[in-house]
Amino acid sequence: MxxxxxxxxxxxxxxxxxxxxxxxxxxxxxxxxxxxxxxxAPPSAATVPSATATTVPAASEPPDGLPVIAYADGPRGLPADPDPESATALTEALRPQTRMALYDAPGGRPRAWLPPRISGLPVVVPIVARQNGWAAVLVPAANRTVGWVPEAGWQSEPLRDQLVVDLGERRLTWLREGAEQAHWTVAIGTGATPTPLGRTFVMGRTGTSGSVYAGLDALVLGSVPEDPEKMAAGLQKAHTGIHAWANSSVFGKDVSNGCVRTPAAVQRKLLAQLDPGTPVVVTA
Known part of the structure; x- marks a missing residue:
């Protein structure tokens, strides 16, 4: 009991x-x-994940000593532009307010700092792709190169203009919101010092010295010489530019050190109309 x-x-x-x-x-x-x-338990239809749902890769913390992109010192370890000669208009850009790390892939390894200014020029880089919460931008001081940034802490700004340089035709075309505004015959680089192919962008403008430039500023591009050793010493760390040329006999020819030479009236129009970040695509 x-x-x-x-x-x-x-x-x-x-x-x-x-x-x-x-x-x-x-x-x-x-x-x-x-x-x-x-x-x-098996999920109900309302909770089945979408077939297109993706996980945003986390950004790793940039290490101490990560190099900062400079005018004469481009980044290393970043991937190639996936579509370098695409003439599809790029419509948005990133303008960093503080330095931003560029990664070699979404969620990948940080390779370089992108500063808000380079040699006094404001940095405005076109966005060429988006993937899994990351954006790929064209990189200054490196040809046909992109860097990835997480889509957080910044807002894109619109781009309205685009320049297309057709090397075969020695022609420069200006488009606004996809519509051609004008085109002109220009001079381009020689076989030894070619105008770099691919997508780049206008970094800003700089002064020139000498009457041959018609007293007009040059537009500095993000691209650099393909083979610096073949350039004169003073140009080995230079950037490609678009600038006026007073001698009209050069237009339609391959005569420059890689820059695009324009008539003075054309350069005045470009300087008045184009903003930093304007995409430029150079095609064969």
Whole structure:
């Protein structure tokens, strides 16, 4: 015959069992889910993940000593532009307010800092692709190169203009919102010092010295000489430019050190109309 203490224990055990059963019943009634480590019910149609859903790769912390992109010192380790000669209009750009790390892939390794200014020029880089919460931008001081940044902490700004340089035709075309505004015959680089192919952009403008430039500023591009060793010493760390040329006999010819030479009237129009970040694509 059970003692008084045994009866009490039995009553407590029975009460605990009833309470546990009640908790499970209430939990199921409220839609609470059992621990997925021990039980996994098939999801309903409303909770099946979308086939296009993606996970945003996290950005790793940039290491100490990450190099900063400079005018004469481009980045290393970043990937090639996936579509370097595409003439599709690029319509948005990134303008960093503080330095931003450029990664070699979405969620990949940081390779360089992109500063807000380079040699006094404001940095405005066209966006060429988006993937899994990251954006790829054209990189200054490196030909046909992109860097990835997480889409957080910045806002894109619109681009309206585009320049297309057709090397075969020695022609420069200006488009605004996809519509051609004008085109002109220009001079381009020689076989030894070619105008770099691919997508780049206008970094800004700089002064020139000498009457041959018609007293007009040059537009500095993000591209640099393909083979610096073949350039004169003073141009080995220069950038490609678009600038006026006073001698009209050069137009339609391959005569420059890689720059695009324009008539003075054309250069005035470009200087008046184009903003930093304007995409430029050079095609064969």
């Amino acid at each position: 059970p003692t008084s203490r045994t009866r009490v224990n039995l009553l407590l055990l029975t009460a605990a069992t009833l309470i546990a059963a009640l908790v499970v019943a209430v939990g199921l009634a409220r839609g609470n889910e059992p621990d997925r480590a021990t039980f996994s």
